[in-house]
Amino acid sequence: MVAEVSGRGFAQSGADLELVNVSKRYPGFTAVDDLSLTIPAGSFFALLGPSGCGKTTTLRLIAGLEEPSAGTILVGGKDITATKAYQRPVNTVFQSYALFPHMTILENVAFGLKRRKIADPIKLATEALELVELGHLAQRKPQQLSGGQQQRVALARAVVNRPALLLLDEPLGALDLKLRRQMQLELKAIQSEVGLTFLHVTHDQEEAMTMADTVAVMNKGKIEQMGAPAELYELPFTRFVATFLGQSNLFDGVVTGQNDGTLTVAVGSENLLVPSSRSQISAGAITVGVRPEKLEIHREAPKAAAGRQIVGPGTVSDTSFAGVSTQYVVQVPVLGDITVFEQNDGDIVGVGEQVWLSWSVDHAFGIPVEETFDENDLSTRALAATVK
Amino acid sequence: MAIGAFSHGPSGITTDAPAQRSSRIAWLLLLPGILYLVLFFIVPLFSLVMTSFQEMVPGGFIGEYQNAFRWENYTEVLGMYGEHTLRSFLYAATATVIALIIGYPLAYFIGVKLRRYPLLQSLALVLVIAPFFISFLLRTLAWKQILADEGFVIATMKTLQLLPDDAHITGTAISVIFGLAYNFIPFMTLPLYTTLERLDLRLIEAGSDLYANPFTTFIKVTVPLTMPGIISGTLLTFIPAAGDYVNASANFLGSTSTAMIGNVIESNFLVLQNFPHAASLSLILMSVILVLVSAYVKKSGTEDLL
Numbered sequence: 001m002v003a004e005v006s007g008r009g010f011a012q013s014g015a016d017l018e019l020v021n022v023s024k025r026y027p028g029f030t031a032v033d034d035l036s037l038t039i040p041a042g043s044f045f046a047l048l049g050p051s052g053c054g055k056t057t058t059l060r061l062i063a064g065l066e067e068p069s070a071g072t073i074l075v076g077g078k079d080i081t082a083t084k085a086y087q088r089p090v091n092t093v094f095q096s097y098a099l100f101p102h103m104t105i106l107e108n109v110a111f112g113l114k115r116r117k118i119a120d121p122i123k124l125a126t127e128a129l130e131l132v133e134l135g136h137l138a139q140r141k142p143q144q145l146s147g148g149q150q151q152r153v154a155l156a157r158a159v160v161n162r163p164a165l166l167l168l169d170e171p172l173g174a175l176d177l178k179l180r181r182q183m184q185l186e187l188k189a190i191q192s193e194v195g196l197t198f199l200h201v202t203h204d205q206e207e208a209m210t211m212a213d214t215v216a217v218m219n220k221g222k223i224e225q226m227g228a229p230a231e232l233y234e235l236p237f238t239r240f241v242a243t244f245l246g247q248s249n250l251f252d253g254v255v256t257g258q259n260d261g262t263l264t265v266a267v268g269s270e271n272l273l274v275p276s277s278r279s280q281i282s283a284g285a286i287t288v289g290v291r292p293e294k295l296e297i298h299r300e301a302p303k304a305a306a307g308r309q310i311v312g313p314g315t316v317s318d319t320s321f322a323g324v325s326t327q328y329v330v331q332v333p334v335l336g337d338i339t340v341f342e343q344n345d346g347d348i349v350g351v352g353e354q355v356w357l358s359w360s361v362d363h364a365f366g367i368p369v370e371e372t373f374d375e376n377d378l379s380t381r382a383l384a385a386t387v388k
Numbered sequence: 389m390a391i392g393a394f395s396h397g398p399s400g401i402t403t404d405a406p407a408q409r410s411s412r413i414a415w416l417l418l419l420p421g422i423l424y425l426v427l428f429f430i431v432p433l434f435s436l437v438m439t440s441f442q443e444m445v446p447g448g449f450i451g452e453y454q455n456a457f458r459w460e461n462y463t464e465v466l467g468m469y470g471e472h473t474l475r476s477f478l479y480a481a482t483a484t485v486i487a488l489i490i491g492y493p494l495a496y497f498i499g500v501k502l503r504r505y506p507l508l509q510s511l512a513l514v515l516v517i518a519p520f521f522i523s524f525l526l527r528t529l530a531w532k533q534i535l536a537d538e539g540f541v542i543a544t545m546k547t548l549q550l551l552p553d554d555a556h557i558t559g560t561a562i563s564v565i566f567g568l569a570y571n572f573i574p575f576m577t578l579p580l581y582t583t584l585e586r587l588d589l590r591l592i593e594a595g596s597d598l599y600a601n602p603f604t605t606f607i608k609v610t611v612p613l614t615m616p617g618i619i620s621g622t623l624l625t626f627i628p629a630a631g632d633y634v635n636a637s638a639n640f641l642g643s644t645s646t647a648m649i650g651n652v653i654e655s656n657f658l659v660l661q662n663f664p665h666a667a668s669l670s671l672i673l674m675s676v677i678l679v680l681v682s683a684y685v686k687k688s689g690t691e692d693l694l
Contacts (some may be wrong), residue, residue, distance in 0.1 A: 061596055064596070064597075065593050065596070065597070084596070084601075085593070085597055086595075086596045086597070086598075086599050086601050086602075086605075087599075090597075091597060091598065092594075092597045094590060094593075094594060094597075096590055098588070098590045098591050098593065098594035100591060100609060101613070102594075102612040102613060102615075110600050111595075111600070112598035114600060115599040115600045116599050131400060142407055157598070161598070161599070246579075316598075321494070323560040331543050358476075
């Protein structure tokens with residue numbers, strides 16, 4: 001797929017984006033640290049990370065709004081590192097939308113087309129507004145529109161140019177939950193309809209997982225792990241991915257043995273099993289993790305079975321009912337607090353009851369031992385905590 | 389024009405008690421301003437209109453006039469001083485354009501480029517206002533010295549063969565326009581600064597993201613967004629410059645051949661004691677400015693910004 005990347009004319013399809021050893025250093029800190037990344041044409045790629053992880057800087061480097069300290073940026077195989085923002089076949093949907101307040105909606109959408117002297121900009125802009133179902137508001141000014149409508153105008157203004165690559169900088173952040181879900185579906189539909197390459201930057205893991213084909217989790221200027229959302233979720237490679245993307249129960253221990261493709265990990269006096277194919281570590285210190293929804297809760301000690309990890313007894317210290325599921329915190333001696341999500345089958349275990357937990361060994365994963373990162377760093381989590 | 393800004397407020401249509409009380413408070417607050425305007429604007433304006441129609445007392449002394457309806461005062465001054473009127477607006481317009489060309493980049497630098505350095509920004513603003521610490525007359529006199537025939541500017545330019553040997557700067561249109569532009573640059577820069585300081589730079593980024601080069605972004609985004617500052621800056625420069633009588637006076641940077649309408653009004657009032665002519669000229673100046681300004685504001689489409 002060879003796309004038009006000269007900056008003039010429409011891209012017939014999306015183009016590959018390639019970052020090669022890109023760094024962006026500011027005095028005193030490194031925002032993007034030797035980042036290499038390839039996004040295939042036509043894909044919907046999400047860059048996920050907490051605020052301050054360098055994801056927005058990465059986006060601005062690609063858009064040409066910042067200059068990299070080192071490295072090369074290629075779109076469709078062509079080096080665009082030295083070109084200016086207005087010469088790049090890239091458009092951005094800004095977090096703040098950045099609609100021109102002195103222009104009508106239609107003029108806003110036609111702006112890019114007019115600059116590139118595309119024939120019949122008004123007709124194309126009108127069509128783009130129809131695509132986001134705002135044709136009837138073409139003559140309004142941006143400030144007369146609601147947040148959701150402004151967001152769609154910003155999207156139309158970028159998409160109408162048929163950029164080889166569309167950058168989305170947390171464009172849904174300012175919308176309320178219901179509208180956000182609706183816009184996520186619309187964005188996804190538009191992306192498959194126009195077949196452009198989308199690079200979506202977000203701190204919302206759910207948003208990244210629902211929308212993107214490929215998710216890259218970014219932390220401290222580096223990509224920690226990259227892959228399909230389900231892959232990342234089921235088999236995280238680092239402690240950061242395991243905790244930022246969903247929740248995990250993590251136990252620090254030491255590998256004491258290996259047989260038949262299974263590692264035995266001693267966590268205090270307990271022994272946990274991890275398939276060696278699902279572990280990044282094969283000897284020495286290791287962190288064993290398992291997702292809370294993979295756990296089962298039992299009132300009586302379950303019978304030992306092959307491939308099943310059983311721990312307990314422990315005491316339920318907290319129960320919170322969330323409709324479809326119930327979240328338990330179970331205090332287990334040696335292992336500590338373990339979070340369990342159990343589907344709501346009408347039988348809720350009360351606080352203080354004695355329980356056993358079990359999970360399939362195939363759901364456990366092994367990752368390198370790392371310092372627990374400061375949850376307060378993650379402003380999103382901090383915000384969520386405050387709301388709770 | 390300015391009334392439009394107030395028309396959205398509580399207009400007193402509601403009749404409940406709190407609304408009535410708040411409208412009474414509003415009137416009370418407006419009272420000092422209204423009294424001041426009546427006393428120092430409406431009354432003198434009325435007296436000026438009366439004077440502009442007065443006629444000489446038959447057989448009276450010079451400067452003795454009586455009330456009449458002598459509209460010929462207007463046609464007479466237009467015939468006698470039409471050239472001065474035209475010159476005033478030409479000088480004022482040129483000076484305004486020069487002040488805009490100098491003031492805009494200056495305000496842009498202070499309001500946008502220095503935004504990340506608040507200390508430097510305040511310092512630069514103080515420097516813009518600094519000339520006000522010295523009397524405007526003194527500063528204009530100082531320029532007269534600098535630009536004088538014996539001054540170093542002329543000497544240097546003559547040495548460099550930039551000026552012919554018999555050239556002058558003072559007393560010419562150049563020095564008057566220079567003086568006007570110089571004296572009014574702060575009035576141009578400050579309103580421009582206030583709009584540029586609030587300019588959302590994300591919109592500039594959006595412009596460059598949408599294929600507009602820096603020049604196009606400036607014309608299509610920055611200029612329209614800073615139009616309120618451009619309008620108020622040019623008005624604050626043009627209106628007083630058109631009526632200015634210091635720069636163009638022969639005592640300062642001008643000569644008799646550069647006399648502006650302000651100089652004519654001054655000499656009619658103070659030297660010739662022809663009060664009706666001076667009054668009618670003042671009213672002509674005022675109405676021409678009013679017409680020009682409203683046409684300008686209407687054309688820029690920013691009535692609601694004033």
